[in-house]
Every structure is written in C-alpha cells, then in structure tokens.
Amino acid sequence: MRRIIYGISLWVFVAAAACTIAAIALPEWITYTAPTSSPSSTPIKIAYGLHKRCSSLTGQCTKFPQYEDCQDGDRYFCSMWRSTGFFMNLSVVMELACVIAYITILVGGRASREAGWKILAVLLGLVAAGQLIAMALVAYLYDHDKRFFPGWVLDKAWILCTVSWSVLVVDMFGILLAKLLMPREDDYEPIPEPRL
Numbered sequence: 001m002r003r004i005i006y007g008i009s010l011w012v013f014v015a016a017a018a019c020t021i022a023a024i025a026l027p028e029w030i031t032y033t034a035p036t037s038s039p040s041s042t043p044i045k046i047a048y049g050l051h052k053r054c055s056s057l058t059g060q061c062t063k064f065p066q067y068e069d070c071q072d073g074d075r076y077f078c079s080m081w082r083s084t085g086f087f088m089n090l091s092v093v094m095e096l097a098c099v100i101a102y103i104t105i106l107v108g109g110r111a112s113r114e115a116g117w118k119i120l121a122v123l124l125g126l127v128a129a130g131q132l133i134a135m136a137l138v139a140y141l142y143d144h145d146k147r148f149f150p151g152w153v154l155d156k157a158w159i160l161c162t163v164s165w166s167v168l169v170v171d172m173f174g175i176l177l178a179k180l181l182m183p184r185e186d187d188y189e190p191i192p193e194p195r196l
Contacts, residue, residue: 002113003106005178010102012171013124017095019164020131024088026157027052027061029138030148049157050085077145080137087134088161094127117179124172131165 023029027049034044045056053064070078101123105116138158142148 006105016164016167019160023157023160027054028155029157031155032152084134084137087130091127091130098123117175121172121175124168128165128168131161135161
C-alpha cells in the first residue's frame with residue numbers, strides 16, 4: 001500500500017515539476033498589453049520573464065536584466081529579479097533530488113518505504129519554499145516597483161509557479177498524513193495453520 005501512496009505522490013510531483021519548468025521557460029511573469037488605435041492590428045505587448053524580456057514592438061526577446069537595466073536606482077530591482085531566477089533554478093535542482101529520493105524509496109525495500117517520508121517531505125518542503133519566495137519577490141516588485149504602472153499584470157509563469165508550490169505543499173502533507181495513518185509494513189507473511 002505504501003508503494004501505491006508513493007507512486008501517486010510521484011505523479012503529483014511530476015505535474016508540479018512540469019509547472020516549475022514551464023514557469024522558468026515562459027517569458028511571461030509580468031506582462032503589459034496595450035490596445036492599438038486600429039482594430040485590425042495586434043496589440044502592443046511587453047513581457048518580462050526570469051531571463052528575457054519580449055516586446056511585440058521589436059518582435060524579439062532580449063536577455064534580461066541587462067547592464068543598462070541595473071544602473072542607478074534599478075540595482076534593487078535587478079538584484080531581486082535575479083534572486084527570483086536563482087530560487088527557481090535552485091528549485092529545479094532540488095526537484096532532481098526529489099526524483100532520486102522517489103526512485104530510492106520505490107525501488108528500495110520495506111525499510112526505505114517506511115523511513116523515506118522524512119527525506120522526501122523535507123525535500124518537497126524546500127522546493128515549495130524556494131518557489132514561494134520567488135513568487136513573493138515578483139509579486140512584491142509588481143506592487144512596489146515604478147516600472148509596473150496600472151495595466152501590467154502577473155501572468156502565466158507567475159501563476160504556474162504559484163500552482164507548482166501549492167501542489168508541492170499538498171503533496172508533502174499527503175506524505176506526512178500517510179505516514180501518520182498507515183500501519184507499519186510487516187516484513188513477513190503470516191503462515192496459515194494447517195487444517196486437521
């Protein structure tokens with residue numbers, strides 16, 4: 001039964017990890033869309049990702065933040081934005097450690113299934129905490145930085161990050177709950193008494 005619980009937990013984790021990777025890859029953490037005067041033309045869109053900024057005006061994405069983005073009063077913004085990228089990348093590394101923990105627990109014997117919850121719950125909590133910090137940093141910048149005036153919105157990547165850490169927290173508590181509610185596994189099968 002424990003193997004089934006860990007298997008379900010693994011699939012939930014894989015879904016959260018896919019959200020994490022998509023959040024890092026999508027250049028849409030914060031976006032601005034402005035309608036144009038002509039209804040037939042496409043609206044102007046500027047999008048900030050963790051590592052690039054895209055604009056429909058130029059039709060291309062550039063590395064972000066660049067040196068000129070981090071001058072004078074913008075150093076604070078740049079250091080917080082880079083910290084967000086660091087926490088998201090660290091989360092991916094921790095997710096790789098989670099994969100190794102899942103494999104070890106599922107392939108290992110009874111002892112690894114009974115004790116594996118300790119390491120796995122801590123790893124899932126660390127991944128969720130890193131993503132929560134990244135999400136909070138972007139939300140703080142969105143609320144307080146002068147470059148984000150009304151019209152800017154927290155977009156798809158930010159939502160994916162929020163979904164990911166939320167699912168990881170639920171997964172972690174599911175593993176802890178299974179530990180508390182499930183009986184210990186026996187390492188032998190009872191031998192039925194012979195009938196006379």
